[in-house]
Amino acid sequence: MARKAGTSTAVVSYVINDGPRPVAAATRERVLAAAAELGYRPNRIARALRSRTTGVVGLVLADASNPYFGALARHVEQALDRHDRLTMIGNAGYSAARQRHLVDRFLDARVDGLIIVSADGADDVAALTAAAGVPVVYVHHGPAGGRARVVAADNHHAVHEAVAHLRGHGHRHIAFLSGPDDGGPVGLRRAAWSAAVAGDPGSVLLRCDYSRAAADALTRRLAGEGALPRALVAATDEQAIGVLSGAWSRGLDVPGGIALISLDGTPESAHTAPALTATRQPLRAMAEQAVGLLFDDASRAPAARAPLAVRRSCGCQK
Amino acid sequence: MARKAGTSTAVVSYVINDGPRPVAAATRERVLAAAAELGYRPNRIARALRSRTTGVVGLVLADASNPYFGALARHVEQALDRHDRLTMIGNAGYSAARQRHLVDRFLDARVDGLIIVSADGADDVAALTAAAGVPVVYVHHGPAGGRARVVAADNHHAVHEAVAHLRGHGHRHIAFLSGPDDGGPVGLRRAAWSAAVAGDPGSVLLRCDYSRAAADALTRRLAGEGALPRALVAATDEQAIGVLSGAWSRGLDVPGGIALISLDGTPESAHTAPALTATRQPLRAMAEQAVGLLFDDASRAPAARAPLAVRRSCGCQK
DNA sequence: CTGAAAGCGCTTACAG
DNA sequence: CTGAAAGCGCTTACAG
Numbered sequence: 001m002a003r004k005a006g007t008s009t010a011v012v013s014y015v016i017n018d019g020p021r022p023v024a025a026a027t028r029e030r031v032l033a034a035a036a037e038l039g040y041r042p043n044r045i046a047r048a049l050r051s052r053t054t055g056v057v058g059l060v061l062a063d064a065s066n067p068y069f070g071a072l073a074r075h076v077e078q079a080l081d082r083h084d085r086l087t088m089i090g091n092a093g094y095s096a097a098r099q100r101h102l103v104d105r106f107l108d109a110r111v112d113g114l115i116i117v118s119a120d121g122a123d124d125v126a127a128l129t130a131a132a133g134v135p136v137v138y139v140h141h142g143p144a145g146g147r148a149r150v151v152a153a154d155n156h157h158a159v160h161e162a163v164a165h166l167r168g169h170g171h172r173h174i175a176f177l178s179g180p181d182d183g184g185p186v187g188l189r190r191a192a193w194s195a196a197v198a199g200d201p202g203s204v205l206l207r208c209d210y211s212r213a214a215a216d217a218l219t220r221r222l223a224g225e226g227a228l229p230r231a232l233v234a235a236t237d238e239q240a241i242g243v244l245s246g247a248w249s250r251g252l253d254v255p256g257g258i259a260l261i262s263l264d265g266t267p268e269s270a271h272t273a274p275a276l277t278a279t280r281q282p283l284r285a286m287a288e289q290a291v292g293l294l295f296d297d298a299s300r301a302p303a304a305r306a307p308l309a310v311r312r313s314c315g316c317q318k
Numbered sequence: 319m320a321r322k323a324g325t326s327t328a329v330v331s332y333v334i335n336d337g338p339r340p341v342a343a344a345t346r347e348r349v350l351a352a353a354a355e356l357g358y359r360p361n362r363i364a365r366a367l368r369s370r371t372t373g374v375v376g377l378v379l380a381d382a383s384n385p386y387f388g389a390l391a392r393h394v395e396q397a398l399d400r401h402d403r404l405t406m407i408g409n410a411g412y413s414a415a416r417q418r419h420l421v422d423r424f425l426d427a428r429v430d431g432l433i434i435v436s437a438d439g440a441d442d443v444a445a446l447t448a449a450a451g452v453p454v455v456y457v458h459h460g461p462a463g464g465r466a467r468v469v470a471a472d473n474h475h476a477v478h479e480a481v482a483h484l485r486g487h488g489h490r491h492i493a494f495l496s497g498p499d500d501g502g503p504v505g506l507r508r509a510a511w512s513a514a515v516a517g518d519p520g521s522v523l524l525r526c527d528y529s530r531a532a533a534d535a536l537t538r539r540l541a542g543e544g545a546l547p548r549a550l551v552a553a554t555d556e557q558a559i560g561v562l563s564g565a566w567s568r569g570l571d572v573p574g575g576i577a578l579i580s581l582d583g584t585p586e587s588a589h590t591a592p593a594l595t596a597t598r599q600p601l602r603a604m605a606e607q608a609v610g611l612l613f614d615d616a617s618r619a620p621a622a623r624a625p626l627a628v629r630r631s632c633g634c635q636k
Numbered sequence: 637c638t639g640a641a642a643g644c645g646c647t648t649a650c651a652g
Numbered sequence: 653c654t655g656a657a658a659g660c661g662c663t664t665a666c667a668g
Contacts, residue, residue, distance in 0.1 A: 001645095007654075007655085008654065008655045008656075009645080009646075009647085009655090009656095010647080010648075010654075010655065010656085010657095011653090011654060011655080012646095013646070013647055013648085014647095014653095014654095017647085020647090020648080021648090021653075021654085022653065023653070023654085024653060024654085027653080027654080039449055041425060041426060041450070042426065042645090042646080043367075043428065043644090043645050043646065044426045044427050044428065044646095045363060045366045045367045045372065045427075045428050045644090045645080045646090046367050046644070046645035046646035046647090046660090047645080047646055047647075048363045048646090048660095049361075049363045049364050049367050049644090049645080049646075049659095049660045049661065049662085050645080050646050050647050050648085050659080050660050051646085051647065051648095051660085052660075054363065055427075056406070056427070059407075063392060064382055064388045064389070064391050064392040064395070065385055065388045065389035065391075065392050065584075065585065066388075067383055067385050067388065067586075069388075070382045070383045070384075070385065070387075070388035070391075071382070071383035073382050073383075073388075073407075074381065074382040074383050074409045077382070077407060077408060077409055078409065081408070086406055086408075086423060086424075086427055087406065087407050087408065088374070088404055088405065088406050088407075089377075089391075089395060089405050089406075089407040090395060090399070090404075090405065091392045091395055091396065105404060106404075107359060108359060108360065108362045109362050109363075109373075109374070109404055110361065110362065110363050131357055132359070212586065212588070212589030213588070213589060216589050241586075241589055241590075242589055244591045245589040245590060245591045245592075245593060247591070248591030248592055249591075249592065249593070249630070266383070267383065268385075268530065268559075270530070270531070271530030271531060271534050271559055271560055271563040272559075272563060272590070272591070273562045273563045273565070273566030273567075273590070273591045274563075274566055274567065275563060275567070312567070319661095325638075325639085326638065326639045326640075327639090327661080327662075327663085328638075328639065328640085328641095328663080328664075329637090329638060329639080330662095331662070331663055331664085332637095332638095332663095335663085338663090338664080339637075339638085339664090340637065341637070341638085342637060342638085345637080345638080360661090360662080361660090361661050361662065362662095363660090363661080363662085364644090364660070364661035364662035364663090365661080365662055365663075366644095366662090367643095367644050367645065367646085367660090367661080367662075368643080368644050368661080368662050368663045368664085369644085369662080369663065369664095370644075
């Protein structure tokens with residue numbers, strides 16, 4: 001390539017990267033012409049070896065087939081692309097071992113940074129990444145310690161919006177469908193709900209796994225026992241969708257028999273039967289914030305708020 | 319590292335890679351001990367530069383937030399991991415330009431291969447990849463030419479299963495909800511349906527975009543006109559879910575008013591209201607096949623069949 | 637079985 | 653403004 005242009009590799013580098021040294025216009029033309037003729041494609045691997053930066057970021061996420069994580073992954077990839085970075089992805093499922101495996105492989109590959117979108121098992125991989133000197137940002141859910149940088153939506157605000165809206169429909173008891181335990185973001189949501197209903201014994205706490213199947217089964221069971229609440233806030237879309245399908249199969253009307261609001265608000269919540277009223281997490285903004293944090297090391301921005309998308313499942317006539 | 323072990327870099331390489339030259343047991347021990355002590359992490363970038371293989375595969379997909387593509391992406395990543403490869407991912411949306419951009423970036427990064435899971439715009443990037451000597455496998459949808467390696471499920475079989483099942487419920491006219499045009503896999507499904515209903519004029523062809531919103535709107539409109547078919551095969555889960563939500567909002571019972579079968583069968587189709595009967599595409603097998611094809615260059619395996627998951631939307635009492 | 641050396645394709649001081 | 657050279661951290665012939 002340098003030979004074809006009749007110049008040195010240094011000059012080729014200067015024109016390709018538009019710096020850091022100036023190049024005479026005529027020389028630049030010759031290099032560009034040669035590059036076009038040869039279909040020259042700069043080797044990023046060689047560049048990475050020399051410059052110690054790959055332009056690649058590792059994204060570890062729980063499960064891309066869950067639409068919430070899938071949407072987040074898409075936004076992270078696109079934010080990274082806007083910053084001219086490539087995305088290496090890995091699904092950790094709900095296994096800490098697999099998460100460590102992925103982080104290890106990503107460090108081997110010399111990623112410039114790591115974004116971790118973990119489900120409930122966000123165990124801290126700080127030891128590994130600190131040793132490698134690679135920055136990490138968590139999205140949705142950070143490790144317990146508290147020293148990590150994490151971006152998440154404003155869970156407190158979202159829960160209060162949901163509870164207030166259901167009260168506006170005349171409900172006095174507002175139940176909450178939480179996850180199996182009180183860890184992670186759902187734990188925060190659960191705490192916000194506890195505060196909002198302030199110990200009202202008629203506002204019951206329900207629990208099930210984060211899956212449609214689990215929420216579906218729970219709903220069927222409670223319907224069979226006549227123990228279903230009249231107004232419910234579901235911690236996640238997956239669970240809300242399971243409630244919808246369980247209610248349907250028991251011939252129970254939503255929102256007539258049970259009014260429902262979900263706290264994720266992924267795009268698909270708009271097309272369930274009936275359409276879910278939900279607080280919509282600003283996934284794109286969260287992804288952008290995470291990428292910004294990774295490279296600019298800006299101070300932590302305030303948690304973005306999730307606006308309430310009013311649809312049918314709460315009782316509105318929309 | 320080599321200095322720490324008191325040996326040459328060549329020997330370090332031999333023990334790390336377990337070859338290609340033998341190493342004395344005592345020397346090996348010394349190297350391993352030094353590696354453990356230093357937390358030695360072989361630099362894959364340097365290795366890639368020297369050996370001209372990165373161990374990275376590029377995955378271009380339409381949209382990870384669509385559960386069908388998201389699930390496929392997860393299976394591809396896991397199949398790649400089993401083959402000890404890393405996955406670089408990019409969402410092309412429905413833009414050919416963005417797809418080319420991603421392929422370009424992936425080639426810059428020197429991926430060992432490319433897996434393309436395109437939506438309807440699977441334009442052929444063969445020119446780029448052939449110039450770079452990088453193998454490509456398409457999943458779900460191949461380019462028009464026909465020379466490319468593509469893995470997809472047996473669309474013909476799935477459609478016939480669906481039509482036969484609806485006939486078993488006593489329906490004589492079986493409508494089909496297709497995409498906006500007859501390209502890609504949906505075109506194949508549409509053709510299979512045409513053959514199955516053999517020109518019965520009562521079996522109408524419907525079309526809309528591949529989104530819940532579009533199918534929802536179409537269903538509402540047809541319900542308003544009293545023009546909804548009594549039995550329908552939807553080309554995709556997204557469309558079937560839109561039909562469900564449109565029917566619900568018009569107070570129309572599924573399966574009583576309209577019996578429905580979908581042709582994707584992603585996991586979430588099991589928890590709609592009502593649960594969707596669907597032909598379940600063997601996504602994991604497809605991903606495994608694609609990865610196998612990429613590296614082993616085995617002859618094209620027969621298209622995997624999609625078994626019918628019988629649930630409620632078809633009229634069964636499940 | 638082991639070491640010294642070349643070279644993968646870049647970037648970047650250093651001379652000119 | 654440009655070229656010759658070193659070096660990023662590996663792998664792999666080539667000698668010994």
